[in-house]
Amino acid sequence: MTQTTAATSQVEYGANALIVCDNLVRIYQVENIEVQALQGLDLLVDKGEMIAIVGQSGSGKSTLLNVLSGLDVPTAGAARVAGWDLLRMSHADRLTYRRSVVGFVWQQTARNLLPYLSARENVMLPMAFDGVSGRRRGERADELLAAMGMADKGARRPAQLSGGEQQRVAIAVALANEPEVIFADEPTGELDSSTGDDVFAALRAANQELGATVVVVTHDHAVSSQVQRTVAIRDGRTATEVVRRTHVDDEGQTQTIHEEYAVLDRAGRMQLPKDYRDALGLRDRVRLELEPDHVGVWNDTAPHRERPAEAPVAQAPAAPATPPQRDVPAQDAATGASDGPDPYAPPAPTPPPRASKLPENFDIDAARGDDAPYLPRTSPDPRTRNEEAQDD
Known part of the structure; x- marks a missing residue:
């Protein structure tokens, strides 16, 4: 039996998640200027979830959508959707991924539907590219239109439908090839609130009845009431999450609770609101x-937070005050010589004035005959001077 190393035994980050973003980075080059749209973003989405990704313009949410949908390639980090590695896919793999693994609902209806095809024909078209038989395509299109509440509008073209109806048909088109994930980019951006609620009801039906994982990208924080979890992106990173839960109170009434959390990423970073x-x-x-x-x-x-007061402790009598410590010039250990005068030493006392008395051995006659200044003679032997003093 071989020994299992710590590296192989460690559980991979997001091993059970459908969507995994691990330290995701995306850098754009704009006129010799690097713009870092994603700055080490972490995100996990489980299979069957319906979440919203919200953020202001420039926060990085649209870049994240393009990466996860296979329309853009990240610069660094890791991104996986349903087991597909988005950094290492070939061009052919990306086409298969966008056609079969993910579905799209864009804000502009012109990107979702072909204007010269009916609603039913628009839903059947993606299945034709995937090799589905004509009979099965018709059956699947009718099922999806009925699930979106559009069973009686299948023969109409997009111009004959309202904005909300067009978006519901677009959701049916996105579901045509039974994708793992549906990405919806501002699906209600051009709709009024009532029509927007109908579109979210259709997305919930796709999530709950048809089993698709739904990721909605929007700038509207109010969508938190429409989804299970709302992830806010700020400065290219996940900043906060709002989780919607239901709670039954003591009276048996069901209440919805929204709990907001700050996101602590794998590097230990957290953004304060x-x-x-x-x-x-x-x-x-x-x-x-x-x-x-x-x-x-x-x-x-x-200042630091005040701590609870402690019990007083008996203090010893204070010691006499001592002069403050001061620095003195360094001295040589051998000679005691100083590096310089002590700047803290008190000034030396001024010596008293000396009496103007000539030395005893001063020869005034010799000094008068000479222009030199007064100079004392050579000092005699002290013993001789003492003997002369005794003779006097």
């Missing part, structure tokens, strides 16, 4: 404090 940062004045850097059940985030300029 802007209103939180503005309210506390958080910028540049913050302090973190680990508590038993949470992590505190503190402004760098704010």
Whole structure:
């Protein structure tokens, strides 16, 4: 029996997820300027989920949609959908992937439907490219139109349908080849709220009745009430998630609860909401404090949180004040020589003035005959001077 290494025994990130984005990066080159649209994005979507990806313009949500739909290739990281590696697919594989694995619903109806074909013919067309028989194509088209509430509109062309009806037919077209995932890009962007609700009802039917995983990309945060999970993207990364859950209260009434979470990615990064940062004045850097059940985030300029007062402790009498410590010039260990004067030493006292008295051995006669300054003679032997003093 061979020993299993730690690398092989470790569970792969997102092994059970249908959609996996691991540290996904996408960099564009625009006029010699690099634009990093995705900056290490992490995302997991399970099979059968219906989620929304929301974000402002420039947040990276459209780039993410293009990558996941096989229309664009990421720069780095990992992206997998239903087992397909989006970084290593050939051109032929991408065509198969877009035709059979994923389906699309675009905001512009002109991208979804051919204007010279009826609704039923539009639904049958993708199946013809996939080699499905004519009889089966007709049966499948009728089933999908009925599921979208459009059974009686199959013979009409797109120009004869309203905007909401066109989008419901577009959902049927996206479902034609039984894809694993449906990507919907702003499917209600050109519709009123009532018609938009009908489109989301059709997407929920595709999710719950037909088993397709649905990913809606939009700028409208209000879609959180229409989906199970809402993922917000900011600055090319997943920032927050809103999870919708149902709860039965004590009176037996079913209530819907929306819980918002900050996303902690695999690198340990987390984005604080802007209103939180503005309210506390958080910028540049913050302090973190680990508590038993949470992590505190503190402004760098704010004082530490006050701790509970402790019991007073008896203090010993204070010692006499000592002069403050000061630096002194370094001294040579052998000679004691100093590097320089001590800048902290007090000034030396001024010596008293000396009396103007000539030395005892000064020869005034010799000095008068000479222009040189007054100079003392050579000092005699101290013993001789003492003897002369005794003779006097």
